[in-house]
Amino acid sequence: MAVYTEVADEDLGRFLARYDIGRVQSCKGIAEGVENTNYLLQTTGGRFILTLYEKRVDRADLPFFLGLMQHLAARGVNCPTPVLAKDGVALGELAGRPAVIVTFLEGMWPRRPAVSHCAELGAALAGLHLAGADFSIPRRNALGHAAWAPLFAQSRDRADTVQDGLAAEVDETLAVLDASWPGDLPAGVIHADLFPDNAFFLDDRLSGIIDFYFACNDLYAYDVSVCLNAWCFEQDGAFNVTKARALIGAYRRVRPLSAGELAALPVLARGSALRFLLTRLHDWLRVPPGALVVPKNPLEYLRKMRFHAGIADVRDYGVEP
Numbered sequence: 161m162a163v164y165t166e167v168a169d170e171d172l173g174r175f176l177a178r179y180d181i182g183r184v185q186s187c188k189g190i191a192e193g194v195e196n197t198n199y200l201l202q203t204t205g206g207r208f209i210l211t212l213y214e215k216r217v218d219r220a221d222l223p224f225f226l227g228l229m230q231h232l233a234a235r236g237v238n239c240p241t242p243v244l245a246k247d248g249v250a251l252g253e254l255a256g257r258p259a260v261i262v263t264f265l266e267g268m269w270p271r272r273p274a275v276s277h278c279a280e281l282g283a284a285l286a287g288l289h290l291a292g293a294d295f296s297i298p299r300r301n302a303l304g305h306a307a308w309a310p311l312f313a314q315s316r317d318r319a320d321t322v323q324d325g326l327a328a329e330v331d332e333t334l335a336v337l338d339a340s341w342p343g344d345l346p347a348g349v350i351h352a353d354l355f356p357d358n359a360f361f362l363d364d365r366l367s368g369i370i371d372f373y374f375a376c377n378d379l380y381a382y383d384v385s386v387c388l389n390a391w392c393f394e395q396d397g398a399f400n401v402t403k404a405r406a407l408i409g410a411y412r413r414v415r416p417l418s419a420g421e422l423a424a425l426p427v428l429a430r431g432s433a434l435r436f437l438l439t440r441l442h443d444w445l446r447v448p449p450g451a452l453v454v455p456k457n458p459l460e461y462l463r464k465m466r467f468h469a470g471i472a473d474v475r476d477y478g479v480e481p
């Protein structure tokens with residue numbers, strides 16, 4: 161995560177007095193990530209993550225996020241769980257932001273995911289979909305297909321300063337996706353941002369999943385397409401069909417994908433590439449002064465979006481229908 165909000169020592173002291181987690185030894189800002197403010201909190205009781213929710217998190221969604229982590233953890237998904245304060249409440253307020261403390265997960269995210277990581281990830285994603293199926297709180301995808309045009313409208317006039325012709329290319333893609341977006345595929349709770357930096361590994365085995373703050377109800381196959389984009393391209397932009405085969409194959413062994421879901425993958429992957437292009441473009445044009453954050457390059461996702469536009473058949477992802 162990034163650090164957008166600094167916390168004064170006395171505010172932290174007052175906040176932590178609500179908890180029974182020992183005495184603070186250190187509280188260090190974590191520079192990774194782009195969405196919320198996170199601190200690594202070391203106390204005499206152990207290590208924790210202190211999260212202050214920033215711009216994209218709506219307070220009304222916090223019961224969904226916190227409840228989902230508890231729900232998934234109770235079904236065997238290794239994910240952070242909110243630490244309850246002495247009064248039994250997880251959510252508090254710190255430096256004017258909603259804030260929680262969650263449990264710390266051991267492990268490292270893979271800087272260069274290998275085929276074996278992709279297979280582990282595919283199986284874990286399917287497991288997460290199954291584990292979330294009976295979660296009772298619904299949340300619409302605030303960054304789903306219907307949100308992309310209004311989101312782009314906020315950056316459209318400056319898009320061509322990032323790349324010549326970008327505005328026209330996004331307009332055209334939005335129109336294509338509007339005409340072809342599938343509506344009747346299996347849906348449920350999805351993670352929606354399961355990038356390598358949100359998956360921890362220990363000895364090459366997936367040990368935990370973090371960052372549920374984009375989780376929502378949407379198409380399961382859309383979540384697969386997010387992972388295809390995030391895990392199966394090389395740093396030079398080349399698509400790695402072996403990684404895609406491993407990811408999707410492992411997913412299907414845990415949760416089978418229907419013929420309709422497989423057929424829709426190219427359009428879903430084009431859409432999920434556009435979704436990350438748009439949020440990155442939005443943030444690229446608006447880096448808050450003084451924030452400890454490294455904005456992510458929107459053009460990486462333009463290239464991925466173009467790749468999927470050229471996919472006619474799911475076999476091009478190395479997958480048999």
Ligand SMILES: Nc1ncnc2c1ncn2[C@@H]1O[C@H](COP(=O)(O)OP(=O)(O)O)[C@@H](O)[C@H]1O
Nearest residue numbers: 161162192193194195196209240263264265371
């Ligand atoms: N529960 C956790 N256990 C261990 N490390 C964590 C945990 N949550 C976050 N982190 C650390 O913080 C970094 C950013 O977290 P993340 O949730 O991805 O932030 P953002 O939502 O801003 O992307 C992770 O890469 C990891 O180093």
Ligand SMILES: N[C@@H](CCOP(=O)(O)O)C(=O)O
Nearest residue numbers: 193194195353355371436456
């Ligand atoms: N995954 C997104 C950015 C938000 O993810 P985070 O895990 O870094 O908060 C992207 O790559 O655009």
